[in-house]
Amino acid sequence: MSEVEGMDALSQEDRPFGQGISLWGNMPAVDILCLDRNEGRTGSSDRNIAFVASGDLRNVVRTVNGLSEDYTGRTRILMNDHDGFVTIRNVMLFLILGQIPDKRRAVDIAVHFWYSAFLPADYEAEIFAIVDGLCASWSGGTVHIRLTETTKLSCDISPGCYELLKMCRDSVYTCDHAAHEIEKIRFAPSRVDYLHKEFYPLSPSHRLSFFHFRKSGILLPCAAPTERFTSPNRFLFLPSGDWILSDGSNPLEAWDIPTFTEVGAAHGARSEDLYGCLYFYLTEELVKFATRLTRIKLDIAVHNEDAIQLAASLPPGARFDRVDVSNIMDRSYVGIKPLVHAWGPRLSDSPHAALLGYFMNWRVFDDEAAAPSRNGYKRLLDRLLSENKVPPVREAATVYMEGPTAVYDNAHAFERYLKCEGMDACLATAGLRRRRTHRMTPHRLNAPLAGSPHDLPHFASAEDWYLNAYVGGALWTERFVEIERIH
Structure with a gap:
């Protein structure tokens, strides 16, 4: 189950335009x-962690990069996503970073494979060679690959994933077709109002940065030459040549914006060049990750199953120190009770073991309390203006933004929603x-980690406000939960 917005819960006019498959x-x-x-x-203790609805590779990268240099234990990572495209892209990123000898080159290929719609022809050739090797090694069961001297990768993925790999490799649409496809989705006349609403609150330089990435499809600093990028990235398009993602898909949403603009500045990129900053940040993160693959003992198992079926298929004794279920606790997806019953028993006996999940779409079912009313919105906006948290040049734009929701306490509404879903009763039974005090993520984005559910x-x-509330894509009603055993 890939990490996507609740399509079933959205009205037709609010649905993203395009295929809507979430790869970022x-x-x-x-x-x-x-x-x-x-x-x-x-320490030397081993860790077992599971990403049961992983989406892309970003949480794995952040988690592995968070291990200390002197960590000597073995970390076993289970990574699963029901979507075939998500799965094959994650497998390919592991192989690119682990198998290409020149790590700087491997990282650059990985960055563009992940986020760029076009690639240099020599990058495409190396990617296709990896696809050929993977498909040749599959004989109907789990494929075991020695990724580096310290890291092992196993791929227990469906025959359909291997078929999809071959279809992407063998697709024949042209670069011109790919460029037209991106233009058709990202600048569709029927979506011009949404585009204007996205651009309106941005500073002029950030509008230019957004526009440049939408138009070029290449994750690079704005002034970087792109003449070498002459091949479509065939893993961001369907084999037919249709663009996979929705018109609003944006890599900026997957990373902390103030952090990557600081990293970009250290590389000489200006904060106005958002995607250039992200390019340098991702390069640093993936260099670190690729290095960890060669120094830390990692066993990575990639699966392509339904999250509930996967839990049932694991060996009876399989236990995890962390289980990340992403947003599939939402009513729009698997729901609380099936996930708790399937993955709660898979938590280890460690007092630190926990299941992490978040809710994106609960506001659809309690919109009047999850976000401020019209009058409440105006009061919050007035307060932000008085505190100089809304830059004056952008005041008018706030009518389009979710920002004031960030300073609205919806903890009581969320508790009511969870009670209606029967969460605490379900947990107690298990x-x-x-x-109440989180140790991995705050209750809400940008709130204090160890704070209360009411902390804003x-x-x-x-x-900082502008980058998060205007440039970022958060709704500010997203809420995290951490679940642990009762000892």
């Missing part, structure tokens, strides 16, 4: 081990409970 995360990456607040950063998101400055 729409929430900032999370380290689900967060060892500082749990087992401790150092010998589980919600953590914190923004250090007007610029």
Whole structure:
């Protein structure tokens, strides 16, 4: 089950335009081990973690990069997604980073494979060689690959995934067709109002940055040459040549914007060049990740199953220190009770073991309380203006933004929603409970990690507010839960 918005719960006019398959995360990456607040950063204890509805690779990257340099234990990572495209792209990213000898080149190929609609021809050739090797090694069962001297990869994925790999490799649409397809989706006349609403609150330089990426489809600094990018990235298009993602899909949403703009500045990129900053940040993160693949003992198992069926198919003794279920606890997807019954028993006996999930679409079922009313919105906006948290040049744009929802306390409404869903009763039956003090993620984006459910998101400055509330794609009604055993 890939990480997507609740399509079934949205009205037709609010649905994204295009295929709508979610290949890029729409929430900032999370380290689900967060060892500082749990087992401790150092030591030799082994860790077992599961990403049961993984979406893309970002949480795995953040979690592995969060391990200390002197960590000597073995980390076993189970990674699963029901969507075939999501699965094959994650497998390919592991292979690119692990099998291409020149790690700097491997990282650059990985960045563009992940986020760019076009690739240099020599990058495409290396990617196709990896596809050929993977398909040749499959004989109907699990494929075991020695990724590096310390990292093993096993792929227990469906025959349909291998067929999809071959179909993408063998597709014949042209670069011109791919460019037309992106133009058709990202600049559709029927979506011009949505495009204007997205651009309106941005500073002029950020509008240019957004436009440049939408138009070019290539994740690079704005002034970087793109003449070499002459091949479509055939893993961002259907084999027929149709663009996979929705018109609003944006890689900025998957990473912490203030952090990657700081990293970009250290590489000489200006904060106005958002995608250039993200390029340098991802390069740093993937260099670190690729290095960890060669130094830390990792066993990575990739699956392509329904999350509930996967839990039932694991060996009876399989237990995990962390289980990340993403947003499939939402009523729009699997729901609370099936996930608790399937994955709650899979938590280890460690006092630090926890299941992490978040709710994106609960506001659809309790919209009057999840977000401020019209009058409440105006009061919150007036308050933000008085606190100089809304830059004056952008005041008029706030009518289009979710920003004021960030300073609205919806904890009581969320509790009411969870009670209606029967969460606490379900957890108690399973010998589980919600953590009131979180150790991996805050209750809400940008709120204090160890704060209460009522704590509001914190923004250090007007610029921090702008980057999060205007440039970022959060709804600010998203809420996280951490679940642990009752000891």
